[in-house]
Amino acid sequence: MAADSYEDVVKNKETIPALEVAPQDLYHAKSFWTKYIFCQDAKVIGIQYGLTAVAIGLVGLVSSWLMRMQIAFPGLIPMDAAQYYQLVTMHGMIMVVYLLTALFLGGFGNFLIPLMVGARDMVFPYVNMVSFWVFFLAVIILAASYFVPGGPTGAGWTLYPPQAITSGTPGGDGLGIVLMLVSLAVFVIGFTMGGLNYVITVLQARTRGMTLMRLPLTVWGIFTATVLALFAFPALFVAGIMMTLDNMLGTSFFMPAIIQFGEKLTHEGGSPILFQHLFWFFGHPEVYIVALPAFGIVSDLISVHARKNIFGYRMMVWAIVIIGGLSFIVWAHHMYVAGMNPWFGFFFATTTLIIAVPTAIKVYNWVLTLWRGNIKLTLPMLFSIAFIITFVNGGLTGLFLGNVAVDVPLSDTYFVVAHFHMVMGIAPVLVILGSVYHWFPLITGRFLNERLGRIHFWVTFIGSYSIYFPMHYLGFMGVTRRYFEVFEGEAFTYSITGINQFITIAALITGAVQFLFIYNIIVSSKFGKKAGKNPWKACSLEWRTKDVPPTHGNFDKELPVVYRWAYDYSVPGADEDYITQDTPPSAVANARAEQT
């Protein structure tokens, strides 16, 4: 019987011919320069993004060490208040934007999207290459601010005016703040090129049979986060431009009439709160720009290593989309005590707590995926478990801060620091680490060293939890953030010296073990145990390439045809405990799959 349509073929368990697409006109590299530097292969671009992000991320890591040293052992590393605030600022901005955003979207997005949707490359490879180099330029500009007179800005990563562009703040009356804003603007330009690429590739370049509801959740997470970023970053872009105009040309977008150190400035009539609205209209979706890819990736890690389909896939997809949508109407929960109209509190507290519902569904479904699974305690699984605990902890403390009346005493204290590091610092980083262990065999063809990996896991998880869990209690006591000299306030019920030293030592150890991880990556990429094809027995397409590691163009002459979702693990009746997405029904005739 001749099949008329795709659905008929599936129903009759036949094999579908591969989509006849003329081979995409890819630019194949001819020299070292086009192969490794100005490369148009998304996989190489992804690795370039990753390496650049990690390199600048190490600057952020060392910044946090120095900050913690000042907090716990003042004087041991000589620094003044200005330098401390520069460390605080650069740590925050580097980690949020230049490390996490760039790594998840630029790194994982580039490497995984074309492979997972069954495409040969991103739809605009040239723009993709330019995107990376614009990002690289943004990092260079950021790094340059360390070398200008006065140093980088010390305005706090939120860059609130008026202090960000006035003389009481390090870099405020010099080049520090200028370079920071220029770097962010350049970053947004670079990201927009890459982001449009990711979105269009997911929408247009999926292989035959890869319906949206068959996409791995990794792709859903990165895709939705990219859409958020395309809407959110323009707010940061315009805020940066407006503040630069206030700073350089004397306009008054954000600058009211002020008198500073006895001197009247020429600005008049601007609104500092307007900047905060623009910043957080970007800043809150930014949290989910980091979180949603982590949600997606960890769903896949749990599913593969528990040998079980992700529980409630459709609910998971909708939760990602709903969280993404809601993330645009909660921004002012960062501003409950910022001096905006207090009646806004009712609206934003309600929308914020509503987000808890789809977020909780995701947590339930991760845990229910473990339920009656066949759990392999591989390194990716260990990091996923650590992620769930960390994320649940950080998510639940969000219910304190989102509930406007509770936020009043806790805002601007260490409770906030602990909360956001748990939920958008440690939790996504645990996913990143787990996914490096998971996809390293695909990237290099070799496993990372297991023993070093175990040490890395134990120290990282116990260490990071020891840093941030006790920190909440400092916040309850009223210990305020961003204090150069941590002092024993009279409101504090117990000394904070010992606990701060404990936290600092935990931070030093947790940070140090990341260098062991980097060492593992370097050594294992050369000498690691050979992995072979699809070592985790995963269903999704990135493991179905002709070569491992995949070469330019990803797949063989024909693109894979997709017959099922990415989660056919332990299907009753099937011979193996997994059925890859490109396995036609005829090849697994006895499998009783319920969901495709």
Added chain:
Amino acid sequence: MFVVLLVLIVILGSVVFHMVSPWWWSEIASNWVGMDDTIILTFWITGAVFVAIGLFMAYCIWKFRYQKDKRAEYEPENSKLEWTLTILTTIGVIALLAPGLIVWNNFVTVPKGAYEIEVVGQQWGWMYRLPGKDGVLGTTSIKNIDDDNPFGLNTDDPYSLDDVLVDADDLHILVDRPLKLNLRALDVLHDFYVPQFRAKMDMVPGTITYYWFTPIKTGEYEILCAEYCGTGHYAMLGYVYVDEQKEYDEWVNEQMTFEEVLASNGKSDLIKIALNKKNDL
């Protein structure tokens, strides 16, 4: 299987830490007991969820550990279970939100007759202004600020002359009297925060923000600036003294009014203008 132990230690360790932690909030000295109560309620609900998810996960990891000849169960969806969990979560969220919004409603509704004073923040210290005998704070403008007039009072405002100016980091307030703080910043953002009062609000140049509370306990309380305001942020401290009537009156009487400040600076011409305006009233 060590990881099961790890999960248990983390979950139960968190609970134990919470119970024995000596780091906890100081005794409240304002009427915002509702904030503390909402935090406690939030602790119970979120704590229960944290422990339940953690223990369930530890159980799963142990019970469903990998066995070579075993298969995972195949159950892509279970809409009944998913909806049950969704509804339970929604109920939990409502239980947190409702009391929170009630407390917030109290916080943003300043009672009639609350005594109004002004707190001024500037890099890196505090100043205060009391309304004086007429009970009204005179209007101000950044443009008026100079050495003779650090608050920038409008000299042509009839309410300004009797305002009591406190150009120091310490403030005295009267116990058990509802107090509305009008918050003003001269240069950058600041935040007037006393941990024992629980309340805080940013001070924003270009606008006047506020919050209110009733001090319920006499004593000496430290002020911390809670909004980053530049290199001196950490040193922007001060004291609030919650006094009984007698001590409070003594303190107020020691302070200078705007009229006295002007007189001591030899600005009697300005006083004359202001007095004329007052007479016109």
